Amino acid sequence: MELPSNIRPLEVVDLEQVVDIEQRTHEYPWKKSIHLSCIEQEYPSLVLEQNSTVIGYVVFNYLFDECHLMNITTAPSHQGQGFATQLIKLMYKQAKLAGMQSVLLEVRESNHPALSFYIKEGFEEIGRRPNYYPNKEGREAAIVMRRSL
Numbered sequence: 001m002e003l004p005s006n007i008r009p010l011e012v013v014d015l016e017q018v019v020d021i022e023q024r025t026h027e028y029p030w031k032k033s034i035h036l037s038c039i040e041q042e043y044p045s046l047v048l049e050q051n052s053t054v055i056g057y058v059v060f061n062y063l064f065d066e067c068h069l070m071n072i073t074t075a076p077s078h079q080g081q082g083f084a085t086q087l088i089k090l091m092y093k094q095a096k097l098a099g100m101q102s103v104l105l106e107v108r109e110s111n112h113p114a115l116s117f118y119i120k121e122g123f124e125e126i127g128r129r130p131n132y133y134p135n136k137e138g139r140e141a142a143i144v145m146r147r148s149l
Contacts, residue, residue: 007090010045010057012036017054018047021075028134030071035059038070044094048074048083058087060095060103067095067149069105088121096149103149106142108133115143123147 010018015035022029038045038059048056056074060067069091074083095103106129107114123145132142 006050007046007048007086010039010043010047010059012039014047014054014057015039018057021054021057021073022071024076025073043070044098046087046090046094048087050078056083056087058084058091060091062095062098062100065099065101067091067098067100067103069103084117085121092149100149103147105145106132107145108135109141109143110135118145118147121147 015032018035019029019032022035038061041061043059043061045059046057047054054075055078057072058069059071060069062068069088072084072087074081092103103123105118105123107118109115109128124147125143126146127144129142129144131139133140
């Protein structure tokens with residue numbers, strides 16, 4: 001499958017930019033080592049560039065017939081402009097070509113912008129994982145969502 005010119009596979013050379021976006025965007029960001037591990041394990045992940053600068057990324061992997069969306073993030077200055085939609089739609093296409101039947105994800109119950117995005121994308125809640133994520137009060141639940149491909 002040919003990718004749009006501004007979207008390409010996530011590579012080690014992107015690590016610093018991805019970690020910078022992660023740190024600026026999330027209250028509980030992934031560590032650099034987690035991002036590096038995903039790259040080293042060759043997860044079929046993508047970055048979106050603008051003027052040779054990474055402005056968004058999606059980290060995902062396949063297990064049996066399911067695509068697991070692990071992380072999708074857009075730089076704060078580029079949010080709300082449809083970049084995450086571009087990334088997730090391309091992830092759907094790649095996952096379907098790889099034989100995946102659905103996409104699964106976990107999202108913080110307090111992350112209302114992400115929940116709205118996923119609902120708009122056709123995801124449905126299929127369960128909850130209590131005390132899954134750390135937060136200021138201790139822990140919070142993850143909402144588990146699925147979307148058919």
